[in-house]
Amino acid sequence: MKWATRRHCHVDRAACAWLIQRFIDPAPQFVFVDDPDEVPDDATPFDMRGVDLGHRGGSCSFESFLRRYDFDEPALRDIGRIVHEADIGDERYDAPEAPGLDVLIRGASLVARDDTELLGLTGPLFDGLYEFFRRSHPREQPST
Amino acid sequence: MQAQWVTLVYRLPREPSTPRITLWRKLRRLGVAQVIDGVAALPLDSRNREQLEWLADEVIDAGGDASLWISTPATAAQERALAASMAERIAEEYRTIVRDAEGALGAGEGERRRTLARLRRELRRIGSRDYFPPREREQARAAVEGLAERVVEVAR
Numbered sequence: 523m524k525w526a527t528r529r530h531c532h533v534d535r536a537a538c539a540w541l542i543q544r545f546i547d548p549a550p551q552f553v554f555v556d557d558p559d560e561v562p563d564d565a566t567p568f569d570m571r572g573v574d575l576g577h578r579g580g581s582c583s584f585e586s587f588l589r590r591y592d593f594d595e596p597a598l599r600d601i602g603r604i605v606h607e608a609d610i611g612d613e614r615y616d617a618p619e620a621p622g623l624d625v626l627i628r629g630a631s632l633v634a635r636d637d638t639e640l641l642g643l644t645g646p647l648f649d650g651l652y653e654f655f656r657r658s659h660p661r662e663q664p665s666t
Numbered sequence: 667m668q669a670q671w672v673t674l675v676y677r678l679p680r681e682p683s684t685p686r687i688t689l690w691r692k693l694r695r696l697g698v699a700q701v702i703d704g705v706a707a708l709p710l711d712s713r714n715r716e717q718l719e720w721l722a723d724e725v726i727d728a729g730g731d732a733s734l735w736i737s738t739p740a741t742a743a744q745e746r747a748l749a750a751s752m753a754e755r756i757a758e759e760y761r762t763i764v765r766d767a768e769g770a771l772g773a774g775e776g777e778r779r780r781t782l783a784r785l786r787r788e789l790r791r792i793g794s795r796d797y798f799p800p801r802e803r804e805q806a807r808a809a810v811e812g813l814a815e816r817v818v819e820v821a822r
Contacts, residue, residue, distance in 0.1 A: 530712050577720045611794070612695070621790065 524565035526553040534609040535569045537584040540648040582609045597655035668745045670710040674718045678730035685728035697795025753798040760802035767809035
C-alpha cells in the first residue's frame with residue numbers, strides 16, 4: 523500500500539511509520555510531500571492537515587492510528603503517551619521519556635540524508651521501546 | 667535581512683469561550699508573538715510551522731477562520747520590536763524562577779527538593795519557547811543549580 527505524509531519527519535510521523543510497517547502493512551511504500559495537493563490518489567495520507575489519521579481532538583496522529591485500527595495493547599498505549607508528549611507536550615500524560623525520545627529523533631534527522639533513511643534509523647528505536655514496555659506489563663495468565 | 671516567520675491569522679467566535687481559552691493556552695505554551703489581536707507569529711522552522719498548522723485546523727473545526735502565512739517583517743526595527751517583546755515576556759518567567767529558587771534555599775529539606783524538581787521542569791518548559799534568550803536565562807539556571815547544590819549537600 524501507499525502511504526503519504528509530509529517531508530522532514532519528526533517523532534509523530536516516525537512513530538506512525540513504524541506502526542504501519544510493524545502492524546498494518548509489512549511492505550509499505552511511503553511518499554513524502556511538501557504540499558497536501560501532492561498526495562497521490564492511491565495513497566493514504568497521515569499526520570497531515572485535515573486527514574483522519576492526523577491530530578484529532580487533542581490527540582497526536584499516532585494516537586489516531588491506535589484508535590482507527592483498534593489497537594489497545596498496553597505497550598502501544600505507553601508509546602502513544604510518549605509520542606503525544608514529545609509531539610504536543612501539553613502534559614496530558616506523565617511521560618518522562620518524551621524529552622529523551624524527542625532529542626534522539628531530532629538528532630537522527632540531522633544525520634539522515636532523507637526521510638527514508640531517517641525511518642530506517644528510528645524504526646529500531648520504536649522496536650526497542652515496544653519490547654521494553656511489553657515486558658513491563660504482566661503477561662495474561664493462561665486460563666486453567 | 668529579516669528572518670522569516672510563520673504567522674497564524676485567525677478569528678474565533680466569541681462564544682463558546684472554551685475553544686478561545688484552549689487556543690490562547692496553546693499559543694502561550696508555544697511562546698508566540700501576538701502581533702495584534704488575531705495574528706500570532708513564531709520564527710519559522712518545521713516544528714513551529716507544524717504546530718501552527720494544527721492550531722489553524724482546530725480554529726476551523728471550532729467554527730472560526732484561520733490561515734497560515736510565511737512572512738518577513740518589512741523593517742529590521744519591526745523585527746527587533748517583536749523579538750524584544752518576546753524576550754521581555756520570557757525574562758519575566760525566568761525572574762520568577764530566580765525568586766522561587768532563592769526563596770526555597772531557607773525552606774525545609776523536603777520543600778527544597780520538591781521546589782528543585784518543579785523549577786527544573788519549569789526551566790525545560792520555558793526553554794522550549796525561548797527564541798531570543800535574555801540574560802535572565804543564565805541567572806535562572808544559576809539559581810536553580812545553586813538550589814541543587816544545597817539539596818545535594820544535605821543528602822551527603
